[in-house]
Amino acid sequence: AARFNQDNYVVVDHHTYVFVGDGCLMEGVSHEVASLAGVQKLGKLICLYDDNGISIDGEVKDWFADNTAQRFEAYGWHVVDDVDGHNADAIAAAVNEAKASPLPSLICCKTTIGYGAPTLAGTSSAHGSPLGDEEISGTRGNLDWKYGPFEIPDELKEAWDCRQSGAESESNWRQQFAEYASKFPELAAEFERSVSGELPSTWESRMAELLKETAESGESKASRNASADVIGVIASMLPELLGGSADLTGSNCTIWDEAQPISDIAPGGNYVYYGVREFGMTAICNGIALHGGLIPFSGTFLTFMEYGRNAVRMAALMGIRNILVYTHDSIGQGEDGPTHQPVEQLANLRSTPNMSTWRPCDTVETVVAWKAAIERQSGPSALVFSRQGLPCQTRDEAQLNDVAxxxxxxxxxxxxxxxxxxxxxxxxxxxxxxxxxxxxxxxxxxxxxxxxxxxxxxxxxxxxxxxxxxxxxxxxxxxxxxxxxxxxxxxxxxxxxxxxxxxxxxxxxxxxxxxxxxxxxxxxxxxxx
CATH class of the missing domain: 3.40.50.920 (Rossmann fold)
Incomplete structure (x- = not known):
């Protein structure tokens, strides 16, 4: 939005909605991401919390007694507390209140799991097990539901049918975008290119040129530093590149000279200081990749991949382009010792389905690895780099081509x-x-x-x-x-x-x-x- 919107032409303007339950908010990653969202004042983020007090093991009061509303207020969120989660009007009013806030919002919806079930409502048995014919019959009676399985009454179908209003909204947006394109043709073309995932027409020639230059220079350096050089070149070609690191920017070499940090007062930046939030960082990059229009990459030490492992796996499972930069790739990183020296992490990454893993030996292979990661849209790529300096290997033209x-x-x-x-x-x-x-x-x-x-x-x-x-x-x-x-x-x-x-x-x-x-x-x- 900060990059493309112009006066009287708002081409990017939508909210992101998240639905969470008690279990979701017990997970540590919820703290990581909610804390950062509060710092960034992400006013377009609205989270609806299904507060039913039940998880698989039963009533959560014995293991989850947080004051969730106060917790999120402490993060800097706008909180709408004690909303009747079974009242559509109350939820709509809460959503409108959230939309009016410049802060991320949490809407706490008090609900009963298995609502209407005669014996299983409000119990963990309604969490994942089938209710059974008798319980279903009783539920129908309690809810005064007289329709058959999968039968939707016409009046309800019509009330929820947004096809016409959606088509009208899309038509209005397209008309506005046509006017926008006539007034800002270069911005419009760039918007369409980045949203489609298409790379610039100069991509292949510039990367081939970079590979040739790198091979000819034969410079010896740590592959993390070689990665930084490549990032700078790629960022100059791809304004949609969005980088970041989990409090290791200088060590991961993930920032470049022209990078602009994102903050609540500078939302148009292209670099995120994630803090020590490896899991949250990787999950956020998954979300950015799913949104489209941006190419996220993030950095941490290879051994700390373990903190974000579930999000790494989800990136592979979902088949999205999330570029994972992992430095300090071996015992070669030295004095920090075994806690920081990866051993099993490479095998972990390589055995993950749909994960592409690169461990370059020098500057040349680093260029090829980054090019492959940017071009791969069907899954994540792990780029694994050294802390210590590496000599540049000599190659003939055939070998140079075969690196890819x-x-x-x-x-x-x-x-x-x-x-x-x-x-x-x-x-x-x-x-x-x-x-x-x-x-x-x-x-x-x-x-x-x-x-x-x-x-x-x-x-x-x-x-x-x-x-x-x-x-x-x-x-x-x-x-x-x-x-x-x-x-x-x-x-x-x-x-x-x-x-x-x-x-x-x-x-x-x-x-x-x-x-x-x-x-x-x-x-x-x-x-x-």
Whole structure:
């Protein structure tokens, strides 16, 4: 609205309604999002609370005794308390009051679950179990409902039929938008493009140019910093890009020079300071993606993905574009120790259906990962980046093109007897081991696999060209849980991974302690062949 609305032309103007129950407000995520909504003064947000005092285990008074109205008032919300949830006029009046408030609103609707049921009304038995024929018959009598199953009386159908009024509202909006387009053609075209999800016509050429520039510069840097560079370029092309971080902006490198933070007095910004709210942040980005017209991305440490895990899973289940930036991707992040060092999180992400996961090894793969994430509209993408610096690998043009296929041959030999697979920071470890083995006359291939799911989607011919079935001597190297890699190395292969939690210390020393060194990789290959 802040971007597109003009004087006398309001093309974006709607409310968002949320329906919650007692259980919803017990969940911790309700605190995260409601707290932030109050700070942001989201006056277009109206939440109707079905206060029936019942959850699956029974009456909630023994485990949920909050004063919900006061709780939300403390967040800075407008609260309409003690509304009869069975009275349509009372609810309508409450909604109108909420619409008039500049604050987010909570409407507390007092209801009886299973209303009208002779013996089950107001009990947990009405929560999810069928009432049964006898109870249904009694309910019909108590509600004076004389109609058959799925029979809707004409007068009620007509009262609730909004097709004509909806069509009139849409027609009025379209007429206004036509006038808007004649007066602000560039804004109108941009509005239609962003709402449709279409990328600008210059997208492909500019990203190809960026990839070429990045490869030619050959700059060594942490992939989180490489990500920041790419974000800046993408943001200049996509005004609909909306970034944010859970209190780790500087560490995640998710902000760019031209970014404008969103606040209650600056709603037209493009960056959200989410605070320490990983679950809320990820869920909010799900909602933004479902709304359309914006492309959300958010950042936190990879290990803190666990706090937002349910929302991550829901993004995949719903098939929406939610870009998840996870930095500090391994024990390489060092001194913070095991509490901050991810181990099982990569396997978790990779095993989530419809999740695309990228772990780039350098600046070049980072460009490709971001491009893939922006273009993927059928599900979320997890972009996993390092804290520590990574060297830029040399590639020819064919290899550069093959990065987008998820895995490719980075180093090769004539008639290789072994394959080393690696991702992220361990790719350079594998390349150094390759150099050592090649110097000894051992023919080895190095495969960089930044995105296993993208590689799996390639045609069998390409997959076999990268990982020939005849080469059974395969070693995967990744500073994460090893079990995921068994499918790629097979029964005759091996994995240098991290089956335990990490340790506190300088990143390079921790890597050496757990055997992620060129010498250890080379020694393992020698043993295997």
């Amino acid at each position: 296929r998820g895995a490719y041959v980075l180093r090769d030999a004539e008639n290789p007897v072994a394959i080393i697979l690696a991702t992220g920071s361990e790719v350079d470890v594998a390349v150094q081991a390759y150099d050592e083995l090649s110097g000894e006359g051992v023919a080895v291939r190095v495969v960089s696999m930044p995105s296993a799911d993208v590689f799996e989607a390639q045609d069998p011919e390409y997959r076999d060209s990268v990982l020939p079935p005849s080469i059974r001597c395969r070693l995967a190297v990744e500073a994460a849980h090893p079990d995921y890699w068994r499918k790629w190395v097979g029964l005759e292969g091996n994995v240098i991974g991290l089956p335990t939690f990490g340790a506190s210390g300088p990143g390079a020393q921790v890597f050496e302690h757990f055997g992620f060194t060129p010498e250890a990789v080379a020694a393992t290959v020698r043993e295997m062949i």
